[in-house]
Amino acid sequence: MEWGILVSQIKVGEETGMEQLYRLFSRGIRYYLCRQLGPQELEDKVHDTFLIVVNAIRRGDLREPERLMGFVRTVVRRQVAAYIEQAVHNRREQADLETGVTVADRKENPEQEAMIRQKAALMESALSALSERDREILVRFYLKEQPQDQICREMDLTETQFRLLKSRAKAKFGEIGKKKLAASGIFSVLVRAQAG
């Protein structure tokens, strides 16, 4: 990617540059904002972020075009911080009027939720086939969210052993799970969901 050309196009207000910028970053920015702030008013937030990036480029705030990716990240992070700050401020202001507090809804949509549930049910039988030690690694990492170094220390594992055991455990239940998932038709749901 020639960042210099792209930045120049945006600076002069060329539509191709704007389109390319949007094509490049819209998916990532949408994902990032949704992950941090939830799906509420997501499109507005994505749009606001683009506006800020474009205006900053036009003003000449981005001096090194090859730093565009890092620049976008900085803007997005600032946006997230600003939205959170605003939400905190709003909550304080509205505390007298509202009894409840608005929090970002990070719940999956119903289709995704159903898919996860079905997947989990199939995974459960696959996981039960794992050895006690392999399962403990997965429980510690995914369920208890223990950091890798803590797991290694407490289970007397090297970093390589941890990675190997975890990937082996995942591959094992992935193999069993895949067969069952294929048989249940969940893969087609997954494909549809991702395409949508």
Place this chain on the structure above:
Amino acid sequence: MNEPYLEHPSEEALERFLLNMSPEEELEALETHVLACSYCVDQLEYLETQIAATRLALQMLESDQAKKKSVDQNSSWKSWFTIPRLSLAGAGAALAAGVLFFSLPRDVNLTAFRGTETAIVSEWRPLRLHLNAKGLPEGPILVELANNSGSIVWKGTSAVGHDTVDVTLPRITKSGPHFLRLYTAPQDASGGELLREFALHAKAVW
């Protein structure tokens, strides 16, 4: 292309990102890359579903195991209550009660001298006799139990105290009249002097 954010992050790194476990340096490179990489966003979405399903499966498994453990604990004592075990336990309890019953001494107060009145005592049970010793000097004595034919079936010692002599007899295994005699403690080879004699009749009395 030396910039770390231009390369696709590993699956491990993407997982760490989703679990909020990325170190600061890795996070910077990863976020910068992901914002401009649809492929990695796809990967992240897939992994997100995968992690959510794994967590749910692990939770279900953990809860199943906890339930199973509690059922096992419950059933381990419940499973004991089977008909053969209960029958055996019942028989054991009855036997233990019987043994206890026959091993506990029965208290008998003998106040009458040998005469027309004869105390009835339980056969096959140890007896704790409280004998009337009014008028007898306090001190050690010899005790003998003789059967109806005059044979001595038991000998022992006791003491007179507070006008009473307490004697614990072993089981009398033959029913019929028996005589309990109290003697002074022997001073020489000739033996002690007969102080009193009590009559008792051993019978199957529960």
